[in-house]
Amino acid sequence: MSSHETIIKAEHLVKRYGDFYAVNGVDFEVHRGEVFGLLGPNGAGKTTTLEMLVGLRKPDAGTAWIGEFDIRKDLERIKEVIGVQLQSTTLFELLTVEEILKMYASFYPKHISIPELIEDMILTDKRKSRIKSLSGGQKQRLAIALALVHDPWIIFLDEPTTGLDPQARRTLWDIVLNLKQKGKTIMLTTHYMDEAHVLCDRIAIMDQGKMIALDTPENLVKNLQSDSAVEFRIDESAPFHLEEIKGVTQIGGHKDVQVLYTDNLQETLTSLIETASEKGLKLTDLQTRTATLEDVFIHMTGRSLREG
Amino acid sequence: MRAYWQLTLAQLRIFLRNRQVLFWTLAFPIFLMVMLGSFLGNGNGMSVTIGYVDQDHSPQSKQLADILKKNEAISLEKTSSKKDALDQLKQGDVQLVVEVPKGYEKRMKNSSQNEKPFTLPVFYNETDMAVSQIGQQLVYNAVDAVSKQKADYKPAVVINPKGVEALNLRYIDFLVPGIVAMMILSNNMNGVAGQIASWRERGILRRMQGTTLKAHTFIAAQITARLMLNGLQALIVLMVARLVFDVEVRGSWLTLVSFVILGTLAFMAIGFIIAGIAKTPESAGPIAGFLSFPMLFLGGVFFPIKNMPEFLQPIVHILPIAHLTTALRETMNVGATFMSLGTEALVLGGWIIGAFIVASLTFKWE
Numbered sequence: 298m299s300s301h302e303t304i305i306k307a308e309h310l311v312k313r314y315g316d317f318y319a320v321n322g323v324d325f326e327v328h329r330g331e332v333f334g335l336l337g338p339n340g341a342g343k344t345t346t347l348e349m350l351v352g353l354r355k356p357d358a359g360t361a362w363i364g365e366f367d368i369r370k371d372l373e374r375i376k377e378v379i380g381v382q383l384q385s386t387t388l389f390e391l392l393t394v395e396e397i398l399k400m401y402a403s404f405y406p407k408h409i410s411i412p413e414l415i416e417d418m419i420l421t422d423k424r425k426s427r428i429k430s431l432s433g434g435q436k437q438r439l440a441i442a443l444a445l446v447h448d449p450w451i452i453f454l455d456e457p458t459t460g461l462d463p464q465a466r467r468t469l470w471d472i473v474l475n476l477k478q479k480g481k482t483i484m485l486t487t488h489y490m491d492e493a494h495v496l497c498d499r500i501a502i503m504d505q506g507k508m509i510a511l512d513t514p515e516n517l518v519k520n521l522q523s524d525s526a527v528e529f530r531i532d533e534s535a536p537f538h539l540e541e542i543k544g545v546t547q548i549g550g551h552k553d554v555q556v557l558y559t560d561n562l563q564e565t566l567t568s569l570i571e572t573a574s575e576k577g578l579k580l581t582d583l584q585t586r587t588a589t590l591e592d593v594f595i596h597m598t599g600r601s602l603r604e605g
Numbered sequence: 606m607r608a609y610w611q612l613t614l615a616q617l618r619i620f621l622r623n624r625q626v627l628f629w630t631l632a633f634p635i636f637l638m639v640m641l642g643s644f645l646g647n648g649n650g651m652s653v654t655i656g657y658v659d660q661d662h663s664p665q666s667k668q669l670a671d672i673l674k675k676n677e678a679i680s681l682e683k684t685s686s687k688k689d690a691l692d693q694l695k696q697g698d699v700q701l702v703v704e705v706p707k708g709y710e711k712r713m714k715n716s717s718q719n720e721k722p723f724t725l726p727v728f729y730n731e732t733d734m735a736v737s738q739i740g741q742q743l744v745y746n747a748v749d750a751v752s753k754q755k756a757d758y759k760p761a762v763v764i765n766p767k768g769v770e771a772l773n774l775r776y777i778d779f780l781v782p783g784i785v786a787m788m789i790l791s792n793n794m795n796g797v798a799g800q801i802a803s804w805r806e807r808g809i810l811r812r813m814q815g816t817t818l819k820a821h822t823f824i825a826a827q828i829t830a831r832l833m834l835n836g837l838q839a840l841i842v843l844m845v846a847r848l849v850f851d852v853e854v855r856g857s858w859l860t861l862v863s864f865v866i867l868g869t870l871a872f873m874a875i876g877f878i879i880a881g882i883a884k885t886p887e888s889a890g891p892i893a894g895f896l897s898f899p900m901l902f903l904g905g906v907f908f909p910i911k912n913m914p915e916f917l918q919p920i921v922h923i924l925p926i927a928h929l930t931t932a933l934r935e936t937m938n939v940g941a942t943f944m945s946l947g948t949e950a951l952v953l954g955g956w957i958i959g960a961f962i963v964a965s966l967t968f969k970w971e
Contacts, residue, residue, distance in 0.1 A: 351815055353971075373817060381815040387807040391622040392615060403611035404818040427622075443812075 302329040304451060304482050305350065309359035312345050319345040321506035322359065327484055329450075332477050334497035335486040336590070341503040343486035344384060344455055350484070351381045351453050363451065377405065380444030382437075384455040390429040394420055394439055397428065398446055405447035418442040418472065434465030441472065452476060454485040458492060470495055490590040500590070504598045517593045523547055523558030526592055527565060529583040530554055531573075543568035549595045556595070558588060608818055612826030613833075620834055630796075634788045634842050641907075642777040642850050653740040656690040656699040657683045663710035672747045673703075679743055694730050701740035702728040713755070722752070774938055778853075781846040782933035783906040785839050789868040790900060790926055792835055795893040797827070797876025802889035805880070805971060814970040824968075828873060835869045836862065855940030863943060864936065867953040868929040874960030875925075881967030905930040925956040 305327035312320040320342040327333040335343040348354045350361055352372040361368045366375045388397055394415065402408035415421055418438040423431060431439065437457060444452055454473070458466040473496050476483060487493050493500050494514045501511040510517060518524075523546045530553055539548050539557065544565040547558040559565040562585055573580050620627060655673065659666050674681050682699055684690040690702045704726045712723050727744055729737035752758075804810050813823065846852040854861055875896070883889035903913060904926030913921050921927050932949035935941035943950065 353811065353815060376815065376817045381812075383808065383812055383815065386812045387809055388812070389615060389619055389809065391619045396615065396618065400611040400615050401816065403607040404813070404816040406817075447816075 303327070304329040305333075305361065305363055305484065307346070307350070307359070307361040310346060310349055310356050310361060311358035312342075312349060312354060313357045318506045320349070320356075323503075323506075323508050325501055325508060325511055327451075327482060328499075329482055330477070330480055331498040332473065332483045332485065332496050334493045334500040335484070335503055336488065336490075336493045336497075336500050336594070337486075337503035338488055340505075342506040343503050346503070347453055347455055347484065347486055348383075351379055352376065353383075377447065378450045380447065380449035380452045382440045382444045382452075382454045382457060384459070386440055388428050388436075388439070388443075391427060393425050393427055394431070395424050397439070398442060401443045402446045407448070408446050409448045411446070414442050414445060417475070419468065432465075434461050434468060437461060437465070437469060438472065441469075445476075449481075451482045451484065454483065456486055456488070458487070458489065466492070490594075494590055502594060502597065504594075509597050510593070514590060517590060518588055521547070521558060521588050521593055521596055523560055523588055525559050525562040525565075525585060526588050527557040527559065527562070527569065527583070527585050528554055529569075530581045531578060541568075542572060547596055549592065554582075556592070558592065558596070608822050609826050609829075612823060613829045616827060616830035617833065620830070630788070630792055631838055631841060634784045634838075635845050637787075638777075638781060638784050638842065638846060639849065641780055653678060653701060653736060653743060654680050654682055654699045655740060655744070656693055656702040657681050658685070658687045658690050658702060658704045659683065660687075660707050661705045661709040665710040665713050666705045669705065669747065669751055672750055673744070676743055676747070679740075691728060694728055697730070697733065700730070700733060700736045701744065703744055704728070777846070777850045778938050779909070779934065780907070781843070781850070781852045782937045783930050785842055785865070786868065786904070786926060786930040786933055787901060787906045788838060788842060789835060789865065789929065790872050790897055790904075792838065793831060793869055793872035794876040794879065794897055795890070797831070797873050798879035798883065798889040798893045799886060801877065801880035802883045803886040805969065806886050808971075811971045820968065820970070824877070828870070831873060832866060832869055836865060839865050852937070854937050856936035856942065860936045860941070860943040860946070861933065864929065864932045864946070864949070864953075867950060867957065868925070868933075871925045871929075871953050871956040871960065874957055874964050877964035878960055878967055881964060881969060900924055900926040903927070905934075923952075925953055928952045 303326045305325075307323055307325050310320055310323045311318065323342070323346055335346060337343050345354060349356045350363065350368060352368060352375060356368070363375045363379060366378075368375060392400070395411065398411050398414065402411060415424055418441060420435060420438060420442065423435055428436065428439065441452075441454065441457065444454070457473070458469050461469065470492070473483060473485070485496065487496075497514060499511065499513050500517060502509050502517070510520075512520070526549075539545065539555065542557060542565060544559045544561040545557045546560060549556040549558065557565060557569070566585065570580070657670055657673070659670065670681060670683070673679050682693075684693070684702075687702075687704055690699070690704075693699045694702050706726070709723065709725075725744075725748060727741060729741065731737070801810075843852075843854065876893070879889055879892050879896070883892055901907070903917060903921050904910070904924050905921075906926065910918075910921055910927055910931070928949040932941075932946045932953075935946060935949075
């Protein structure tokens with residue numbers, strides 16, 4: 298990898314609907330050949346950011362460059378070098394897989410071999426089937442095939458695995474990693490932690506229209522400064538000061554579940570149990586685990602990703 | 606160019622695979638034509654069934670029956686018993702009963718100038734006055750012919766009726782061009798509005814906007830595909846009209862096809878405007894209905910435009926449907942040339958240009 302060649306550069310992108318800022322001044326750079334993830338709950342502004350980059354929405358302020366093209370001026374040139382899979386796209390249901398690929402191929406000056414593309418997307422059996430008859434995973438792979446038909450440099454995938462069963466998700470992950478191996482740059486949005494962790498070289502965490510962190514998944518977790526988490530439930534009415542527990546670096550939690558972050562699991566765990574015993578409190582659902590991206594998010598926003 | 610053909614092809618495939626839409630868009634006009642054509646269409650004349658009770662059984666009474674039979678409007682039903690014939694009359698199976706009593710021949714042969722004329726009893730049913738009147742007139746004509754023959758009468762003056770258009774037009778001849786116009790109106794205006802609005806709602810257009818496809822290529826392909834399909838559908842309806850009802854195209858097919866194309870373009874453009882205005886596919890239907898329903902009734906599809914109330918006439922005369930029906934009708938019924946239909950072509954052309962300008966201003970991918 299020509300280590301840090303910038304291929305997408307966003308400068309203070311803003312998208313506003315009335316008084317509501319869907320995207321509120323976002324800056325980032327994407328490097329050639331990496332998988333770049335936008336992670337955040339629904340409504341964080343991930344899709345809006347992505348759609349500004351591909352020219353489907355006009356930014357109210359700021360701009361972005363794809364290669365040397367400005368998204369405000371050179372949209373036609375940009376469309377030739379990017380491939381887009383939009384969230385919940387429907388296609389002409391009465392056409393077959395092969396027909397719609399040929400049709401989309403005709404929209405561009407050049408295209409790759411369609412039989413090979415169908416093969417790569419594991420759709421060879423479904424070549425002659427109507428889109429109507431495809432499963433969710435097959436439809437999603439077709440949507441990605443449509444994004445690839447003109448051999449773009451950069452592929453934008455908006456929530457590619459939302460609504461798919463676990464097996465279909467894994468198939469799709471393989472496809473994304475495969476594309477990366479072929480040297481494509483991929484920018485995707487997701488609200489799945491595990492997906493971001495597996496696929497992405499770098500992750501930008503978004504919340505309420507702002508970018509609150511951007512780093513590799515490993516660094517994001519490391520920056521939490523705690524490698525373990527202790528989760529438990531406790532009767533909320535009891536007076537209990539979590540700060541008293543030894544070795545705790547951060548305190549988190551949502552609803553009635555408490556989470557303690559620590560670098561010294563044994564010390565914290567012992568201290569927690571002792572304190573609880575002294576005060577005669579009952580801990581339930583006690584468990585320990587290594588800290589994840591989810592914890593990073595909770596730590597940064599005070600909310601869980603899935604709460605939205 | 607490749608994109609244009611691929612999109613046209615895709616649209617044609619979608620049409621042909623959507624069997625239900627294909628069936629109903631064709632079935633409706635044909636059904637309408639067959640229904641209205643069968644009820645109202647058998648020419649302007651009506652036929653009268655006359656019960657004929659011959660009690661004389663003579664060459665003279667046969668001669669009268671033959672004269673009656675010669676009239677195409679009469680179908681003669683011979684019955685031996687007068688009672689049976691009158692029963693049939695009461696039930697409406699026959700509209701009139703003519704009785705030739707015994708002694709008719711004898712009387713005819715021995716008639717002299719001084720005698721009163723022979724009285725032929727004709728029975729009719731008072732509940733069906735209109736037909737009875739016509740039937741009586743027909744029988745009177747036949748009897749009159751017999752009398753004149755007998756008297757060796759030579760008329761001094763005769764009339765020679767001539768229609769201005771020198772055509773024998775039936776209601777079905779009037780109806781078929783109207784139905785073709787109706788098909789063009791609804792398939793294009795309602796069809797385009799519904800389809801584009803729904804494609805937009807489902808994000809199909811948005812996805813295409815993410816490619817290098819140009820809007821004008823997309824619209825041109827839409828128009829091409831619909832022109833091909835509409836041409837074909839109009840042709841099928843005309844073939845059915847031809848085969849079932851013997852409706853002719855008196856003018857040139859080129860003129861007819863030209864007007865089918867003009868009509869298709871005009872209503873497609875209006876459909877694109879509706880698709881632009883409609884916020885959801887659900888609202889596109891009612892908007893299209895709101896526009897098409899009055900047009901069907903005012904535009905001369907089923908009734909001649911001149912039958913419309915006076916105050917509506919100015920409105921009727923700017924409607925594109927009115928000019929389309931007139932042009933199709935003149936071409937098919939009268940055999941008018943394209944040049945003589947200049948006004949209609951101009952008005953439709955005006956609608957096409959105006960509507961496409963508005964459509965391009967209101968068109969949205971999403």
